[in-house]
Amino acid sequence: MSEQRTVLSLRGVTKRFGGLVAVNQLDFDVAEHEVLGLIGPNGSGKSTTLNLISGALPVSEGEIALRDQIISDLPAQRIARRGVARTFQLVRMLPSMTVKENVMAGAVFGHRRRWGREADRQVMRMLELVGLERRANARPSELTYIDTKRVELARVLVGDPKVLLLDEWLAGLNPTELEEGIALVKQLRDEGRTIVLVEHVMDAIRSLCDRCVVMSSGQKIAEGVTETVLSDPEVIKAYLGEDDA
Amino acid sequence: MSSGDYKALALSLALLLIAICLPWVVGDFTVTLAVNMAMFTVLATSWALFSGPTHYISLATAAFFGLGTYTMALGLDFLPYWVLIPLAGLFGALMAGIIGLATLRLSGVYFVIFTLGLAEMTRQIITFVQNATGQKGILISIWFEETTFYWMLVGLAALIFLLGWLIGRSRLGFALRIIGDDEEVARHSGINTSLSKVMLFMIPGAAAAMTGALIAPRYGYIEPLIAFTPMLSFQVVIMALLGGTGRLWGPLVGVIPFSILWEIISASFPNQTTLLLGLSFLLIVYLLPQGFVGLLLKIKAKLNNGGGS
Numbered sequence: 001m002s003e004q005r006t007v008l009s010l011r012g013v014t015k016r017f018g019g020l021v022a023v024n025q026l027d028f029d030v031a032e033h034e035v036l037g038l039i040g041p042n043g044s045g046k047s048t049t050l051n052l053i054s055g056a057l058p059v060s061e062g063e064i065a066l067r068d069q070i071i072s073d074l075p076a077q078r079i080a081r082r083g084v085a086r087t088f089q090l091v092r093m094l095p096s097m098t099v100k101e102n103v104m105a106g107a108v109f110g111h112r113r114r115w116g117r118e119a120d121r122q123v124m125r126m127l128e129l130v131g132l133e134r135r136a137n138a139r140p141s142e143l144t145y146i147d148t149k150r151v152e153l154a155r156v157l158v159g160d161p162k163v164l165l166l167d168e169w170l171a172g173l174n175p176t177e178l179e180e181g182i183a184l185v186k187q188l189r190d191e192g193r194t195i196v197l198v199e200h201v202m203d204a205i206r207s208l209c210d211r212c213v214v215m216s217s218g219q220k221i222a223e224g225v226t227e228t229v230l231s232d233p234e235v236i237k238a239y240l241g242e243d244d245a
Numbered sequence: 246m247s248s249g250d251y252k253a254l255a256l257s258l259a260l261l262l263i264a265i266c267l268p269w270v271v272g273d274f275t276v277t278l279a280v281n282m283a284m285f286t287v288l289a290t291s292w293a294l295f296s297g298p299t300h301y302i303s304l305a306t307a308a309f310f311g312l313g314t315y316t317m318a319l320g321l322d323f324l325p326y327w328v329l330i331p332l333a334g335l336f337g338a339l340m341a342g343i344i345g346l347a348t349l350r351l352s353g354v355y356f357v358i359f360t361l362g363l364a365e366m367t368r369q370i371i372t373f374v375q376n377a378t379g380q381k382g383i384l385i386s387i388w389f390e391e392t393t394f395y396w397m398l399v400g401l402a403a404l405i406f407l408l409g410w411l412i413g414r415s416r417l418g419f420a421l422r423i424i425g426d427d428e429e430v431a432r433h434s435g436i437n438t439s440l441s442k443v444m445l446f447m448i449p450g451a452a453a454a455m456t457g458a459l460i461a462p463r464y465g466y467i468e469p470l471i472a473f474t475p476m477l478s479f480q481v482v483i484m485a486l487l488g489g490t491g492r493l494w495g496p497l498v499g500v501i502p503f504s505i506l507w508e509i510i511s512a513s514f515p516n517q518t519t520l521l522l523g524l525s526f527l528l529i530v531y532l533l534p535q536g537f538v539g540l541l542l543k544i545k546a547k548l549n550n551g552g553g554s
Binding site: 055075077078080085086088093095096105106111155 | 431436437
């Protein structure tokens with residue numbers, strides 16, 4: 001871990017919405033090839049943090065750096081081009097386009113930009129990876145929920161991002177789909193992708209994350225190896241409440 | 246290019262040839278009608294290049310068109326007609342670029358209101374300046390046959406179609422389609438959404454200004470109400486929506502029947518044109534939300550399904 005290069009780092013990151021502090025002085029690093037779980041109860045600021053990293057929201061204070069280059073002052077499209085790709089809490093498809101075109105969006109404009117046959121080949125490779133090569137010409141409306149999630153994943157993977165932000169990517173899946181979903185993310189981890197995972201599904205966190213950062217009320221309350229963090233009494237208290245902990 | 250592309254190219258060239266030959270086989274009245282059709286083909290097709298994929302409804306056509314007519318009217322004392330047409334296009338593109346930078350960050354509704362207000366504001370400013378200087382309008386001293394206007398406009402329309410075809414196959418065209426579907430996804434995919442929209446908005450700006458400049462001598466006398474008539478902006482939107490913006494040829498399919506209908510309305514009900522224009526707008530949006538293109542694609546899909554069962 002210590003030999004691994006830091007890809008993403010947050011220092012004193014704060015986000016205020018008027019008087020509400022959604023994220024407060026957040027610090028953490030993500031190492032290359034690491035899967036970092038960003039967890040915490042509802043409203044703890046996890047998704048806001050992903051929005052800050054991806055540039056969907058501007059930071060109020062602090063800095064976010066991608067491989068030592070500050071990205072927190074850049075607009076979302078430039079952050080994406082630098083190599084930060086994200087999925088959305090609620091799947092966002094391009095409804096008028098085919099599955100292939102949906103993925104092509106990431107290939108043409110993402111971190112590693114491709115065009116023509118090279119883009120075509122890369123898109124088909126990604127569709128194979130997520131198991132949708134036979135649905136390349138289908139419309140999003142013809143897909144199952146997990147397949148739309150697969151398309152979204154292929155769209156963010158196709159540009160070879162340096163960091164992948166998965167915002168509750170496993171949410172809303174039935175048990176069979178969940179198994180498939182976890183297997184797919186595991187495959188990405190085994191390929192050496194760097195992933196920040198916002199997730200509620202504990203099985204997924206346990207089996208996928210090397211480390212976890214736990215947030216509560218916008219603040220980091222714990223950080224470390226997944227099993228250790230999940231057995232931390234303060235983390236249990238944040239999830240279950242004072243009485244049940 | 247695929248075999249489909251070659252077929253489309255052959256069909257386009259055949260249609261262009263028919264359009265070029267039209268004045269030799271029809272009478273004067275039809276040529277006059279054809280001039281209007283060719284003019285609206287340029288305006289509606291270029292409008293749909295931007296508004297089709299982005300879903301931003303621009304009512305600024307009259308502003309760009311007026312800018313073009315005034316470029317021609319004021320510039321003829323200094324520059325030749327042929328130089329003033331591309332110059333008007335440049336002015337139109339610049340004006341669209343400035344408007345785009347200021348407004349395309351706004352959501353659709355604000356953009357619609359702004360573009361409508363822009364045409365009116367430009368008209369009022371020119372009226373004010375003309376009143377202050379005691380001038381009412383500008384006489385244009387050159388004149389062409391109707392067929393000359395027609396051929397020039399057909400040439401410009403062909404250029405717009407070529408440009409639209411090239412954009413449709415470019416990264417910019419693809420970016421605009423993504424923006425139209427989901428701007429948030431577009432941004433997070435790495436697309437500079439503001440720049441893409443501004444770049445494409447410059448095309449209808451340039452095309453409308455060039456059309457205004459090109460056709461200015463047909464009016465003979467230019468005044469703000471002719472040059473900046475808001476009716477023009479609405480007619481362009483209606484024709485493009487009637488045809489459908491989902492295909493490059495969609496607006497053309499709307500222009501032909503609507504121009505004929507408009508000719509009948511203007512001749513038979515000269516005092517109710519605005520009312521009938523509004524009514525036709527409502528009917529099109531209600532009955533043909535995707536225009537003729539959508540209807541044709543729906544019929545084609547039904548026939549395919551029927552054939553398969």
